[in-house]
Amino acid sequence: MNIVVLVKQVPGTDNVKMDPETGVMIRSGKDTIINPLDENALAEAIRIKNSHENVKVTAISMGPDSAIKALKEAIAMGADEGVLISGRAFAGSDTIATAKAIAAAIKKLDSVDLIVCGERATDGETGQTGAMIAHYLDIPVETYVSAIEVKETSAVLKRTVEGGFERIEVPYPVMATVNKDINEPGFPTLKGKLQAKQKTIPVYGPGELGLEPAELGLKGSPTRVVKVFSPKLSRDTIMKKANGTTEPVDELMQFLAGKDVI
Template identity: 85%
Template structure:
């Protein structure tokens, strides 16, 4: 059984920076982490590996060279290997261009039974990429999953839906996006860190994936950020002092009525 886990390197929550000219996120900062929900996906893949025979877990990430850190950390956590999708051609990719590249990398890995990832990333919060990858691969997708049970030929997943849960049986291959309720991620071991240090991780560019550079990066991204700005909060304060009459109260009532607050 082959499992692919998608691990995205994201800025620390307090370190998100945007390029005001291009409208894309700056990902060159040193303060980066694995997307928290992808850690849940990785922990679930490792749990499946530890409870079943002949299971291989491969971590896949797309980003700058610094994203190799996310792959190495995934291997230290228990993944068997990893692949990094990287190159200038991928810079500025929206969810569509990103999904095309990751789907191409998964196809290059051969027969994959189960793909796991977080339901969304903390930097973009779109929750679109997992479903788009499934579309480009032509496989079913289950979203908002809080439990995965592997059975012969497929999985039974527990999905969080409005008002409760639903259980769905899906055959392999399948994409599953998980939420934080699925498990509690663990920590890398010393043995895992040593394995990660020694393990070679291939880097795929457009040529290795057989992709046209025109389909990637800003050129291949139909999504456009028109303007990036920080909202300015301002309030006009009107002070009324009590003067022993009903005047200030009457003026306040007129103000509230004008705002349709009463």
């Protein structure tokens, strides 16, 4: 069984920066982490690997050269291989261009049964990429997955839905985007870190993926950020001091009544 886990390197939550001119996220910062929900996806793939025979886990990431760090960490956690999609041609890719590139990379691998990723990333919060990859691969996708049971020719997926859960059995290959309820991610082991250090991470560019420059980056991205700005909050504070009477309270009640709050 071959499992692919999509691992995205994202800025720490407090360090997200955008280029105000292009509307593109700045990803050159050193303070980066693996997207938290992708950690859940990785942990689930490794759990399946450790509980079944003949399971191979390949982690795929798209980003700058620094994203090799995330793939090395994935291998240290228990993944077998890592693949990086990188190059200037991919800069500024929206979810459509990103999905197209990742789908092309997955097609280069041996027969893939299960693809797992977080339902969304903390930097974009779109939740679109997983479903779009499934579209380009022409395979089914199940979202908000909170449990995975693998069988010989199919997977039984537990989905979180409004008001409860549902269980669906889907034949391979299938894409599953997981939520945080699926597990608690673990930590790399010393043995895993040593193995990761010795691993060579192949890097795929547009040529290796068989994609044209017009399909990638800003050129291949129909989504456009019109404006980037920080919201400004302004409040007019009215201070009332207690003076031993009910006057401050009466004025507050009149103010709330004027705003139709009470």
